[in-house]
Structures are given as C-alpha cells and as structure tokens.
Amino acid sequence: MTVRLFNTLTGVKEEFVPLRDDRVTMYVCGPTVYDHPHIGNWRCFVVFDTVRKYLKYRGFDVIYVQNFTDVDDKVIRKAHETGQSPKDVAKKYIAEYLREATILDIERADVHPRATLHIDDMIELVQRLLAGGHAYESAGSLYFDTTSFPEYGKLSKQKIEDLQAGARVEPDENKRHPLDFVIWKGHKPGEPAWESPWGPGRPGWHLECSAMAMKYLGATLDIHAGGSDLIFPHHENEIAQSESATGQKFARYWMHNAFLNIGGERMGKSLGNFYTLGELLEKYPPDAIRFFLLSAHYRKPLEFSEKALNAAARGMSRLKAVAGRLQRMRLAVPVDAPSRGGRDTQGVRGARRTEGDGGKGADRGEEEWLQRIASSRRDFEAYMDDDFNTADAFAVLFDLAREINARFPDSPSDALLDAAIAFYKDAGYVLGVLREFRGIPAPFSPGIGTKVQDGEVGRHADMTKIVGGLISLIVGIRDQARKSKDYQTADRIRERLTDMEIVLEDTPEGTRWRFKGQ
RNA sequence: GGCGACGUAGCCAAGUGGCAAGGCGGGGGUCUGCAAAACCCUUAUUCGGCGGUUCAAAUCCGCCCGUCGCCUCCA
Numbered sequence: 001m002t003v004r005l006f007n008t009l010t011g012v013k014e015e016f017v018p019l020r021d022d023r024v025t026m027y028v029c030g031p032t033v034y035d036h037p038h039i040g041n042w043r044c045f046v047v048f049d050t051v052r053k054y055l056k057y058r059g060f061d062v063i064y065v066q067n068f069t070d071v072d073d074k075v076i077r078k079a080h081e082t083g084q085s086p087k088d089v090a091k092k093y094i095a096e097y098l099r100e101a102t103i104l105d106i107e108r109a110d111v112h113p114r115a116t117l118h119i120d121d122m123i124e125l126v127q128r129l130l131a132g133g134h135a136y137e138s139a140g141s142l143y144f145d146t147t148s149f150p151e152y153g154k155l156s157k158q159k160i161e162d163l164q165a166g167a168r169v170e171p172d173e174n175k176r177h178p179l180d181f182v183i184w185k186g187h188k189p190g191e192p193a194w195e196s197p198w199g200p201g202r203p204g205w206h207l208e209c210s211a212m213a214m215k216y217l218g219a220t221l222d223i224h225a226g227g228s229d230l231i232f233p234h235h236e237n238e239i240a241q242s243e244s245a246t247g248q249k250f251a252r253y254w255m256h257n258a259f260l261n262i263g264g265e266r267m268g269k270s271l272g273n274f275y276t277l278g279e280l281l282e283k284y285p286p287d288a289i290r291f292f293l294l295s296a297h298y299r300k301p302l303e304f305s306e307k308a309l310n311a312a313a314r315g316m317s318r319l320k321a322v323a324g325r326l327q328r329m330r331l332a333v334p335v336d337a338p339s340r341g342g343r344d345t346q347g348v349r350g351a352r353r354t355e356g357d358g359g360k361g362a363d364r365g366e367e368e369w370l371q372r373i374a375s376s377r378r379d380f381e382a383y384m385d386d387d388f389n390t391a392d393a394f395a396v397l398f399d400l401a402r403e404i405n406a407r408f409p410d411s412p413s414d415a416l417l418d419a420a421i422a423f424y425k426d427a428g429y430v431l432g433v434l435r436e437f438r439g440i441p442a443p444f445s446p447g448i449g450t451k452v453q454d455g456e457v458g459r460h461a462d463m464t465k466i467v468g469g470l471i472s473l474i475v476g477i478r479d480q481a482r483k484s485k486d487y488q489t490a491d492r493i494r495e496r497l498t499d500m501e502i503v504l505e506d507t508p509e510g511t512r513w514r515f516k517g518q
Numbered sequence: 519g520g521c522g523a524c525g526u527a528g529c530c531a532a533g534u535g536g537c538a539a540g541g542c543g544g545g546g547g548u549c550u551g552c553a554a555a556a557c558c559c560u561u562a563u564u565c566g567g568c569g570g571u572u573c574a575a576a577u578c579c580g581c582c583c584g585u586c587g588c589c590u591c592c593a
Contacts, residue, residue, distance in 0.1 A: 030593095031591075031593080032591090032592085036592090037593080039579090041591085041592090041593045043593070044593035045593075048593095053551055072591085073591070074591070074592095091556095097537085112588095128552085130572070133542095134574090141554095145534075152523095156521070156522090156588080156589080157521060157522080158521060158589070159520075159576065161520090162519080162520040162589085163520075163521090164590060169538090172540095172570065181522065192524070205591085216549065226593065227587065227592080227593030228523090228588075228593080229587080229591095229592055230591065230592080230593070231522090231588070232588060232589060233588095233589080233590090234592090256593090257593070258524095258584090258587085259525080259593075260593085261586075261587095264585060264586065265585095265587095266586075266592095268593095270591085270592075271592095291541090293533065295532095295534075295540090295541075296530080296531060296532085297531090299526080300523085300525090300531085300532095301524070301586075301587085302521080302530085302531085303529090303531090305529075305530075306528095307529055307530075307542080307543090308529070308530045308531090308542080309530095310542070310543095311530060311541055311542030311543075312530080312541075312542080312543095314541080314542060314543090315540090315541045316541095318541090321555070321556085322556095325556095341547095348582065349524075362524070368538070372545065384531095384582080389532075389533095391532050391533095391539085391540075392532055392533080392539070392540080393533060394532095394540070394541080395531095395532070395539055395540035396539095396540090397540095398541065399539085399540075402556095402557080405555095405556055405557065406556080406557055406558085407557090416548070482551085485538090485551080487551060487552070490551095491551095491553080492553070492571095494552095494553075494554085494559070495553095498553095498554090501535090503554065503555085504550095504553085505553090505554050505555050506550075506551095506553075506554075506555095507554095507555080512554095512555090
C-alpha cells in the first residue's frame with residue numbers, strides 16, 4: 001500500500017510519490033506572530049504535524065519547514081498598540097507559539113524561517129522576476145504582473161475574468177491589473193524598512209513563503225500545505241511567483257485543511273468567536289484537544305463545542321487507561337501469589353460469566369492475539385494511507401482497546417505485550433496522543449490547576465511531587481479505614497477527593513488514584 | 519456573479535455502489551462493602567427533500583430546500 005492524498009491542484013486523491021525516493025520536502029504556512037493562535041489555527045498545525053509524522057512512520061525522511069511571518073500589517077499594528085517594536089512582538093509570539101506547539105505534541109520544524117531574516121533572498125527573487133519580465137515598479141513599490149503567468153488561477157480553479165467580476169478589490173491606481181499583487185512595498189513612515197535596489201521598503205506577504213520554501217527545499221517541493229483560506233490568493237500567488245522565477249513546478253502536492261466551525265460558522269479572529277489554546281487547557285488535557293482536532297477528516301469542517309471537547313476528553317481517558325494497563329502489565333514483577341494471576345483485569349471474570357457462551361468471549365490464543373494486534377496495525381495504516389483518515393484511525397485504537405480490556409490474557413507473553421504496546425506507541429506518536437505512555441513527560445498536569453507560565457516550570461514540577469505525595473498519604477489513611485471496615489470514613493475521604501477532581505479506584509491490587517480526565 | 523464545500527442517531531463524526539465505523543451521552547445489567555474503572559446488552563429499518571439510474575445507493579445522476587467557505591488580512 002502507498003499513501004494517497006488529495007491534491008488541491010488536481011482536485012483528486014493521488015498516490016503520493018515524492019520527487020526523491022525516500023525524502024519528502026514539506027512546507028506549511030506558519031503563523032503570523034502578532035498574537036496567540038486560536039484553536040482553529042491550531043487545527044491546521046496539528047493536522048499537518050500528523051501528516052508529517054505519518055510519513056515519517058512510513059519511512060520517509062521528511063524535511064519540514066514552517067515559516068514565521070514576523071513582518072506584516074498586523075505585527076506592525078500590534079507594535080504600535082503596545083508600544084513595542086515589531087521585532088519584540090514577533091519574538092514574544094514566536095516563543096509562545098513554540099511553547100504551545102510543544103504542549104500539543106507538535107514537533108519542531110526542521111527549519112522555522114523568519115521573514116525578516118530572509119530579506120536578501122526575497123530581494124533576489126524580486127530581481128529574478130523583474131529580469132524575467134514578470135514584475136514592474138510603480139510608485140516605489142513592485143508588483144507581480146499576473147498577466148505574465150498564463151496559468152494564473154490553476155490552483156483555485158478560477159479564471160482571471162471571473163475573479164475580477166466579483167472582487168471587491170479597492171482600486172489600486174498603481175497596479176496595471178487588479179489581480180497584480182505587491183511583492184515589495186515601498187517604505188511608509190512608522191514601518192520597518194530594509195534597503196533594496198528600489199529604495200527602502202518591506203517584502204510583500206506572498207513573497208516570503210516562495211523565497212523561504214525554495215531556499216530550504218529547492219525549486220520544487222513535494223508538499224505545500226496550509227488552511228483552505230490560503231488557496232486564494234496566497235498560494236495562487238506563490239505559484240505564480242515561484243514558477244515564473246524558476247520555470248519549474250513549485251509544489252507537487254497541495255494540501256489544505258478545512259476550518260474549525262463554531263455554531264456552524266468559521267472560527268475566526270475577526271468574528272471574535274474563538275478560543276485560544278490557553279483557555280482550553282484550563283479544562284481539557286492536551287491530548288484530548290488534539291484528539292478532538294483529529295476526530296474529523298482534515299478536509300471536512302469540524303464543529304467546535306465544549307460538549308465535543310468533553311466527549312474527546314472522556315474518550316482519551318479510556319485510551320490512556322488501557323495503555324496504562326498494558327504498561328503496568330509489562331512492568332509488573334511477579335511478586336503476587338501465583339494463585340492470583342489477575343493483575344489489572346478486574347471485572348473480567350464477571351463479564352465473562354454474564355456473557356454466557358455467545359462466542360464473542362471465546363479466549364484467543366497467544367498467536368491469535370498477535371494476529372489481532374497486527375491486523376489493527378494494518379487497519380491503522382490503511383486508514384492513514386487513505387488521505388490521512390484520522391477519524392477511522394482512532395476508531396481502530398478504540399476497537400482494540402475494548403477487546404484488550406475485555407479479554408486480554410491474564411499472563412500474556414512479553415512478545416504479545418510488546419506488540420500491543422508498540423502499536424499504541426506508534427499510533428500515539430503519529431496522532432500526537434498518549435504522551436506519558438510514550439515516555440514523554442507531560443508539559444504540565446492540568447488537574448493541579450496551575451497554568452503554564454514562563455519561569456514557573458521548575459516550581460510546578462515540585463508542586464506535582466508534593467501534591468502526589470499528599471494524595472498518596474491520604475489514600476493510605478483511607479485504606480486503613482477500609483481495612484477496619486470503617487466505610488463511612490473511607491467514603492467521606494473519597495467524596496472529598498472526588499470533589500477535587502481526584503478519582504479513586506479500588507482494585508484487587510490496592511487503591512489507585514488519578515486526576516479526573518487523566 | 520465566479521469557484522468550492524457541507525447537510526448521517528441527543529451531540530461530535532467515519533463511510534462515496536452491496537445489508538449504517540468510532541467517540542460522548544441515554545437506558546438495562548455484571549463486577550464492587552458502596553463507588554470508580556472495565557465489560558456485556560441496548561440506543562439511526564435509516565443517512566436534508568423529491569425523482570431517476572441499478573439486481574443493489576447514505577454512496578451515481580437531476581431538481582429542490584437549508585447551511586457554510588473563498589473571491590479582501592485570515593489556518
């Protein structure tokens with residue numbers, strides 16, 4: 001099987017074949033660093049992080065580039081509003097982006113180029129366009145001449161005439177054609193400017209992606225991705241510029257994600273109907289948020305609601321629980337009395353008893369279980385191969401989880417446990433969930449109620465330890481009460497802890513506690 | 519006006535020709551000192567509406583209704 005993906009350029013699902021054997025070059029349009037991204041923005045970053053990871057899982061060496069737009073109208077406006085320099089604004093929000101991306105288990109790009117550090121590359125690109133007759137100077141600015149690129153409109157499937165018809169483009173006297181776009185803006189007072197052969201100014205928005213993508217990934221990239229709002233004009237313009245300059249195809253596969261909706265409408269900064277990651281993290285664990293963002297196919301709109309987030313959190317909780325069980329089985333040392341094989345399978349016997357003999361409960365042998373794990377992995381791959389169907393991929397994890405909870409062997413072989421654990425770890429890596437299970441420490445524990453703040457990380461780690469110790473102490477006291485049949489006291493303690501979102505579970509192996517949702 | 523999506527159970531959502539995934543929620547059980555967790559059973563004879571093609575359609579075609587996005591900064 002091979003990976004198939006929907007290519008916006010051709011409008012169909014295609015087999016994915018990278019230009020160079022096992023190497024994939026991928027460019028994803030990154031954030032404009034003037035504020036925190038909202039959760040709708042994060043959908044894009046999470047989706048393409050997942051694409052990247054799956055391609056890596058598939059054995060491709062992925063070179064992933066994601067830019068930071070650190071000079072544009074919004075950055076400049078923010079700077080004026082806050083009395084900072086545009087540079088400081090960008091610096092702050094780049095740091096914020098990277099911190100929040102880590103929380104969502106988004107891997108660092110191989111290169112995170114910043115527009116302001118690539119002015120020379122952009123000037124060079126403008127010069128090539130000028131030399132090729134694709135650009136012209138007008139009133140101190142430089143424009144791309146869209147009529148010089150016959151294929152203009154091929155990505156958005158628009159005809160130049162149609163675009164003109166409805167466009168509410170404010171007439172720019174300096175443009176020869178309404179669709180022409182600025183590639184170099186002449187200097188205006190109060191704006192940052194760089195020297196250029198055409199005098200001081202700053203780069204146009206579309207130019208940076210072309211220049212930086214080609215600088216790090218070559219004239220032709222395998223995958224170029226972004227939100228579907230970027231199809232036109234941003235990506236259309238990138239194609240026009242890049243292909244006019246190089247004469248080569250700019251990107252072979254274009255991928256675009258659909259929006260996150262709220263109340264049926266697109267979540268957006270300007271509409272004010274957005275949630276930031278920080279807000280959601282106060283109520284939901286990061287992998288629940290990530291699961292939610294991947295619970296619909298990336299090309300379909302996804303409806304945001306707290307209800308949906310809650311559902312995702314509960315679901316993730318189940319997945320984490322089964323992963324935890326597998327891990328405890330793997331780590332368990334056989335100190336228990338041999339007569340009691342059941343390690344963490346409480347309820348299993350009862351379930352079997354009530355099941356009667358419907359056949360469903362028939363025990364599988366070791367070999368059959370290994371095959372079952374293998375078939376889950378195959379299903380997972382088949383769904384991901386099909387244009388990254390994360391919704392179905394998650395369904396595979398849930399199906400297997402139920403079976404494991406219901407009737408996994410009491411004494412599985414190491415090989416079987418390893419196979420099950422490896423599958424959940426691999427799938428968890430690709431989908432960006434089950435972080436603790438994968439051995440990656442959580443950036444923070446939401447249940448403790450401490451917000452992640454710069455400089456507080458160390459202190460918070462101590463708090464985690466202290467709180468954990470205190471809970472264990474209280475749980476120990478409660479267990480004493482239970483042993484002496486003082487259930488009134490035991491229940492009171494449990495109720496109080498439950499009120500604090502600390503869940504107690506009495507099992508044959510003793511009492512376990514966890515934060516709600518964990 | 520041009521281009522492009524979407525409408526599947528209470529909610530989120532997969533499925534694009536062969537008897538409707540998965541998650542959450544609801545109902546009923548098992549287990550438990552009681553819980554929690556887990557498991558079992560159950561919860562859409564039906565996929566916006568009406569026609570058509572087909573042995574067979576949520577899936578293809580046509581029309582209609584409704585919602586949304588892009589065409590302007592926007593993930």
